[in-house]
Amino acid sequence: KNQVExxxxxxxxxxxxxCTLQCNYTxxxxxxxRWYKQDTGRGPVSLTIMTFxxxxxxxxxxxxxxxxxxxxxxxxxTASQLSDSASYICVVGGRDTDKLIFGTGTRLQVFP
Amino acid sequence: DAGVIQSPRHExxxxxxxxxxxxxxxxxxxxxxxxRQTMMxxxxxxxxFNNNVPIxxxxxxxxxxxxxxxxxxxxxxxxxxxxxRDSAVYFCASSxxxxxxxxxxxxxGTRLTVT
Numbered sequence: 001k002n003q004v005e006x007x008x009x010x011x012x013x014x015x016x017x018x019c020t021l022q023c024n025y026t027x028x029x030x031x032x033x034r035w036y037k038q039d040t041g042r043g044p045v046s047l048t049i050m051t052f053x054x055x056x057x058x059x060x061x062x063x064x065x066x067x068x069x070x071x072x073x074x075x076x077x078t079a080s081q082l083s084d085s086a087s088y089i090c091v092v093g094g095r096d097t098d099k100l101i102f103g104t105g106t107r108l109q110v111f112p
Numbered sequence: 113d114a115g116v117i118q119s120p121r122h123e124x125x126x127x128x129x130x131x132x133x134x135x136x137x138x139x140x141x142x143x144x145x146x147x148r149q150t151m152m153x154x155x156x157x158x159x160x161f162n163n164n165v166p167i168x169x170x171x172x173x174x175x176x177x178x179x180x181x182x183x184x185x186x187x188x189x190x191x192x193x194x195x196x197r198d199s200a201v202y203f204c205a206s207s208x209x210x211x212x213x214x215x216x217x218x219x220x221g222t223r224l225t226v227t
Contacts, residue, residue, distance in 0.1 A: 031213055032213055041220075041221075042220055042221070043116070043203050043205070043218030043219050043220050043221050044155070044203075044218050045218070046215055046216070046217075049215065089154070089155065091155075093212050093213055099157070099168075099212060100157060100212050102154050102155040102156070103154065104153075104154040105154060
């Protein structure tokens with residue numbers, strides 16, 4: 001069964017610290033993986049999209065990595081800011097099914 | 113561009129009533145997606161259109177749900193009759209490319225509460 005699992009479910013860090021969110025998936029064959037940021041009360045906003053041939057992509061202080069062999073991805077946030085408080089959703093696209101499988105997200109809270 | 117526009121932002125209705133959610137995609141985008149988000153299940157794709165034609169409606173939970181896209185700039189998601197378990201946030205998203213492999217831009221969502 002195609003699944004996407006994220007960890008941790010929630011995370012609290014202090015402003016200025018770094019953190020890493022994890023995503024494991026079983027979708028096969030794999031086409032692409034994306035990370036979304038969702039602020040409370042808003043729609044998700046894309047941070048990165050990676051195909052199976054890419055193993056890292058950055059967007060400002062956000063860096064996503066992908067290991068297609070182990071079916072793992074991580075999202076690293078550097079020098080966190082209060083505005084990073086949000087849910088981060090990992091989404092995986094399958095190559096044959098043309099469907100997206102969504103993780104349930106990691107809720108990040110950054111405190112001053 | 114104003115982005116994807118959804119209305120209403122909040123809807124509270126009683127069980128059994130008809131509910132209509134509306135979406136205006138980004139101008140020039142030819143793919144439109146309807147999603148539902150709950151705490152328990154996260155984001156789920158309900159249906160997606162390409163060039164106003166429904167391509168995949170396998171996520172529509174049951175016959176009480178229907179979606180239309182009469183033209184490139186407007187889509188509706190209707191629930192009739194509504195039930196308390198339909199309470200969720202409904203998102204509309206659009207994309208400039210067909211299929212699920214491209215960037216999708218989400219609207220702000222409609223929070224539906226069915227009592």
